[in-house]
Amino acid sequence: MINIGLLGLGTVATGVVEVLEKNQKNIEKKVGEAIKIKKILVRDINKKRNLPYNLPLTTKPEEILEDSDIDIIVELIGGEEPALSYIKTALTNGKHVVTANKEIISKHGKILFGLAEKAGKNLLFEASVGGGIPIIRPLKECLAANEIYEIMGIVNGTTNYILTEMTERKKEFGQVLKDAQRLGYAESDPSADIDGFDAARKLAILASIGFNTRINPAEIYTEGIRNITSKDILYAKELGYVIKLLAVSRKRNGRIEASVSPVFMPIKHPLAGVNDVYNAIMVTGYPVGRVMFFGRGAGKDPTSSAVVGDIIEIARNKNNCKNVLCTCFVEKPVINIGETESRFYLRLQVEDKPGVLAKIAGIFSNYNVSIHSVVQKSAEKATAELVLITHMVKEKNMKLALDEILSYSQTLEVSNVIRVEGDV
Ligand code: NAP
Numbered sequence: 001m002i003n004i005g006l007l008g009l010g011t012v013a014t015g016v017v018e019v020l021e022k023n024q025k026n027i028e029k030k031v032g033e034a035i036k037i038k039k040i041l042v043r044d045i046n047k048k049r050n051l052p053y054n055l056p057l058t059t060k061p062e063e064i065l066e067d068s069d070i071d072i073i074v075e076l077i078g079g080e081e082p083a084l085s086y087i088k089t090a091l092t093n094g095k096h097v098v099t100a101n102k103e104i105i106s107k108h109g110k111i112l113f114g115l116a117e118k119a120g121k122n123l124l125f126e127a128s129v130g131g132g133i134p135i136i137r138p139l140k141e142c143l144a145a146n147e148i149y150e151i152m153g154i155v156n157g158t159t160n161y162i163l164t165e166m167t168e169r170k171k172e173f174g175q176v177l178k179d180a181q182r183l184g185y186a187e188s189d190p191s192a193d194i195d196g197f198d199a200a201r202k203l204a205i206l207a208s209i210g211f212n213t214r215i216n217p218a219e220i221y222t223e224g225i226r227n228i229t230s231k232d233i234l235y236a237k238e239l240g241y242v243i244k245l246l247a248v249s250r251k252r253n254g255r256i257e258a259s260v261s262p263v264f265m266p267i268k269h270p271l272a273g274v275n276d277v278y279n280a281i282m283v284t285g286y287p288v289g290r291v292m293f294f295g296r297g298a299g300k301d302p303t304s305s306a307v308v309g310d311i312i313e314i315a316r317n318k319n320n321c322k323n324v325l326c327t328c329f330v331e332k333p334v335i336n337i338g339e340t341e342s343r344f345y346l347r348l349q350v351e352d353k354p355g356v357l358a359k360i361a362g363i364f365s366n367y368n369v370s371i372h373s374v375v376q377k378s379a380e381k382a383t384a385e386l387v388l389i390t391h392m393v394k395e396k397n398m399k400l401a402l403d404e405i406l407s408y409s410q411t412l413e414v415s416n417v418i419r420v421e422g423d424v
């Protein structure tokens with residue numbers, strides 16, 4: 001019998017309880033012995049729970065962390081504290097740990113893998129990236145032969161759901177966010193989703209494994225989707241793109257590029273058709289070439305699939321630390337975003353007067369920003385809306401050009417600036 005101590009009983013943990021109950025017989029056969037949840041830590045023992053089982057709840061962490069009969073601690077509380085301290089105590093007390101906590105793995109992975117190694121225990125975190133998509137173990141194990149060049153993906157279910165609803169059903173941002181929260185996709189503080197931090201944490205984990213160097217989320221240029229308007233979505237469609245929150249990391253001459261931002265994605269790109277709560281991660285390397293992982297990126301059921309998969313993996317090998325722990329064995333610096341290159345979509349409001357477009361083109365030219373296309377979208381009350389797509393330009397040149405355009409007397413507003421991925 002393998003005993004589990006569950007920390008938390010929210011969206012994901014509820015799914016874990018259900019899967020272990022519903023698929024019990026099958027799981028027992030796969031593991032060779034039964035898996036039992038011995039105790040569950042919650043904040044409020046009297047809270048009404050949507051589970052038909054009689055559950056062994058406690059509000060005392062020590063009843064789980066200090067119980068010598070418990071083999072595996074499954075942390076599903078979220079956030080940094082007290083979850084981090086609980087994981088440290090669990091490893092120090094000689095327990096295996098499973099977590100879905102990307103914040104903790106991305107920020108504190110090094111120390112936790114050190115503790116796991118010292119204790120000879122496993123620390124698995126498949127659910128921390130991509131919900132139900134298997135990506136951590138495939139990267140660490142199945143793709144271990146490769147030199148990885150690029151990892152690119154849609155890794156936040158909440159924002160992908162919001163962008164899809166805004167694009168396909170013309171819904172408003174605020175309403176769709178409420179739906180995402182009701183469906184259990186969003187983090188307890190949804191700004192982690194909306195402002196891109198959740199995706200940056202996931203990219204930090206993927207890039208650290210893929211490029212074998214520790215990348216902290218704070219080093220990743222991060223921009224969320226708050227500024228995406230229905231107008232940008234409409235113009236994207238007219239130009240043959242969809243808007244996606246893209247996490248991308250590439251190896252460039254021994255250094256690492258890493259960013260999370262909304263992008264214009266050509267509709268023919270494999271990631272452009274990834275909609276709703278679905279996530280997809282595309283990995284490019286030698287010798288495998290390009291592989292893509294796709295599935296539901298958030299929610300109770302897909303995420304519990306990944307968590308229970310980790311529990312089974314540990315249960316099958318509980319007496320030896322079989323799994324690969326830290327794979328960060330080189331140091332590669334992250335390139336400052338200003339030094340990277342991208343294409344851009346720009347939406348500007350300017351005075352509708354002769355010479356204004358020429359002046360703006362001149363400013364771009366002074367900073368080596370080459371324009372691919374310009375469309376004047378409307379001319380109302382002496383105002384023109386300009387929509388431009390650039391060729392590949394250095395980010396810092398783009399910023400300098402935009403600063404000068406903003407200070408030009410005939411510019412009324414720079415309404416949006418969005419990167420463009422793939423071929424124009
Ligand atoms: P959640 O619904 O907010 O549940 C959190 C649970 O933790 C609740 O049961 C809560 O207890 C308990 N808890 C919170 N603070 C506690 C404390 N100080 N002491 C004891 N218990 C505490 O969270 P979730 O959506 O399941 O997410 C859990 C983890 O999975 C997070 O790391 C999240 O990032 C990750 N994740 C979530 C998803 C998803 O789709 N939701 C997908 C992938 C990964 P009460 O029930 O008593 O309030």
Ligand code: HSE
Nearest residue numbers: 156157158185187298
């Ligand atoms: N809030 C996260 C998302 C949960 O929307 O993708 C899955 O990690």
